[in-house]
Amino acid sequence: MKEAAESIGWHATVLDANLDPNAQVSNIQSLIQQDAGAIASWTLDAGATAGIYAQADQANVPIIGVNSEGSGVKYAVWNEIQQCSPGGPAEQTADLIASKFPDGNVVTIGLDVVPSWASVADCFEKAAKQAGLTILAHQSNNSDDAAGAQKLTADMLTKYPDVNAIWAYNDASALGASAAVIAAGKTVSDGESDGIIITGENGDSDAIQAVRDGRLTGTWDLNMVEFGWLIVKTAEDALKEGTAPAKTVLRSTLWTANNIDDYVPPKDRDVSFEELDIVE
Numbered sequence: 001m002k003e004a005a006e007s008i009g010w011h012a013t014v015l016d017a018n019l020d021p022n023a024q025v026s027n028i029q030s031l032i033q034q035d036a037g038a039i040a041s042w043t044l045d046a047g048a049t050a051g052i053y054a055q056a057d058q059a060n061v062p063i064i065g066v067n068s069e070g071s072g073v074k075y076a077v078w079n080e081i082q083q084c085s086p087g088g089p090a091e092q093t094a095d096l097i098a099s100k101f102p103d104g105n106v107v108t109i110g111l112d113v114v115p116s117w118a119s120v121a122d123c124f125e126k127a128a129k130q131a132g133l134t135i136l137a138h139q140s141n142n143s144d145d146a147a148g149a150q151k152l153t154a155d156m157l158t159k160y161p162d163v164n165a166i167w168a169y170n171d172a173s174a175l176g177a178s179a180a181v182i183a184a185g186k187t188v189s190d191g192e193s194d195g196i197i198i199t200g201e202n203g204d205s206d207a208i209q210a211v212r213d214g215r216l217t218g219t220w221d222l223n224m225v226e227f228g229w230l231i232v233k234t235a236e237d238a239l240k241e242g243t244a245p246a247k248t249v250l251r252s253t254l255w256t257a258n259n260i261d262d263y264v265p266p267k268d269r270d271v272s273f274e275e276l277d278i279v280e
Contacts, residue, residue, distance in 0.1 A: 174200025
């Protein structure tokens with residue numbers, strides 16, 4: 001975002017609410033008081049932010065919903081992974097598992113306290129069932145780290161030793177699940193080999209290395225460098241008499257053993273407003 005902003009003479013400020021809806025409201029209030037031109041916000045609690053979004057609108061500060069929609073959000077930008085679209089990431093992941101394990105057993109790890117991530121987990125579970133898979137259990141990793149996921153997975157492996165796949169809402173949780181699987185004396189499948197299929201989301205550098213090492217089956221890269229540019233582009237268009245689309249979706253990329261050699265680290269990517277891979 002900062003690079004994209006600088007390219008058009010803007011300045012980007014990033015504030016972290018640490019998953020606290022009240023802190024998010026306070027942050028947005030501060031930005032309004034600082035005369036921000038536009039505000040991008042990943043809504044944690046739509047009820048909590050409705051009032052502050054209305055204040056932003058009254059101050060002529062457009063809210064760019066980041067994987068968010070609802071009251072006060074006129075323009076929204078989405079990672080494809082956050083969209084429950086036919087043929088999208090959820091269905092592709094379910095098909096990956098079903099191709100190796102028809103009628104396979106799956107457990108899922110989500111972050112239920114964040115509505116957008118809860119909806120992603122729900123979308124995958126629906127896709128998995130449509131692909132003929134069985135969801136044995138779902139756990140919310142409220143600690144939002146690898147250690148929490150490792151403990152949850154260890155418990156689930158004890159209860160469900162015949163699990164074929166683990167779906168995780170982010171890479172930290174996927175890596176925690178991988179650690180638990182390996183500690184239990186089991187192996188991780190590359191999607192074709194024997195073992196448990198484990199997928200994460202974010203395309204974190206640790207996850208990319210884990211795919212290369214065979215400790216993770218795959219990770220969905222949200223292409224966040226490109227996403228930062230998309231946020232700024234949408235904000236720029238929103239300020240040009242509201243010419244920004246109401247909804248824009250950036251394509252996500254699944255990295256597995258089959259294509260990991262083509263991976264380009266974010267810092268080495270050549271990104272521009274004109275070459276963003278937009279789904280819709």
